[in-house]
Amino acid sequence: MAKVKWKTDPAHSEIQFKVKHLMITTVTGYFSKFDLEVETEDEDFTKASSIVFTADVNSINTNNEQRDTHLRSADFFDAENHGELRFVGKNYEETGEGRARLHGDLTIRGTTKPVTVEVEYHGIVVDPYGQTKAGFEVNGKISRKEFGLMWDAVTEAGSVVVSDEIRLHCEIQLVKQA
Template sequence: MATTWKLDPTHSEVAFKVKHLVITTVTGYFRSFDGTVVTENESDFTTGKVNFTIDTGSIDTNQSQRDEHLKSADFFDAGKYPTITFVSTSVEEKGAQEFVLHGDLTIGETTKPIKLDVEFGGTVTDPYGNFKAGFEVTGKISRKEFGLTWSAVTEAGAVVVSDDVKIQASVQFVKQS
């Protein structure tokens, strides 16, 4: 019997990491996101169909001027494209409690297939009787492939923002009745 799992945003986070000036890494978070997973049964996540949305206007890099630049047309154009979406196409079993999640990521007007590594943390019933499943998700994308092409170069020739963006998410889902 199909089982629907709803994201628990209180116990989840979505982050990204990108090199700045090639010498350090800046970490950012999206503070507003939502998702569901539908599985054929409550114990087989290899059958999962994932739908995930991120509010681009919720970006937070702990520096408001940078956040406003990231929301602008130079990057996400949050006013025109308020969400980033991910829709899974398949799940590949990689090992014990490890999977590769294949799907289509849409940023702005660009949709491309990506792969995400997923580590299944297990299931548990919380103190309130909710049955939960936890996952650690990692991946890497080329921002330029998604139309995020803004770039600058320092006087010494260093790139201000790297092309590679690492994705990290720690997510809990609650089984729905």
């Protein structure tokens, strides 16, 4: 069996998060700078020996500069002291029909907690340029407060301004490395 290395194709991948605002609408944000490196046996992702995802906290974008500055501040991500978030996959558990659960450790703001995400594997193709690519959709949920993102505010009517639950949605295209 040959070890195969894979890296993110950033032009065809996106990392999004969604959070309730005032509990009546959802704000979507993303990280524009991120990387995922995977090492597999041959092209078998179920036998991945290494899965490491990182995102540059300073690349956070919610289409509102004032909010993005607040998210980078010590109230939330504390980007000055914790400029990267990191997920290290530990166990890829197949659940059938191209679906799996990926268990691993997520580190945000210096706090590491176990996290499980749902993975949908879309297959491997060779693109018109001869590159071998693999596609995945990843979904999950985390509690921001478990990672030290504790900022809270309440409206005069008693509504929470920002929910604790953060929903994750990622579209990932990996490129097989030569």
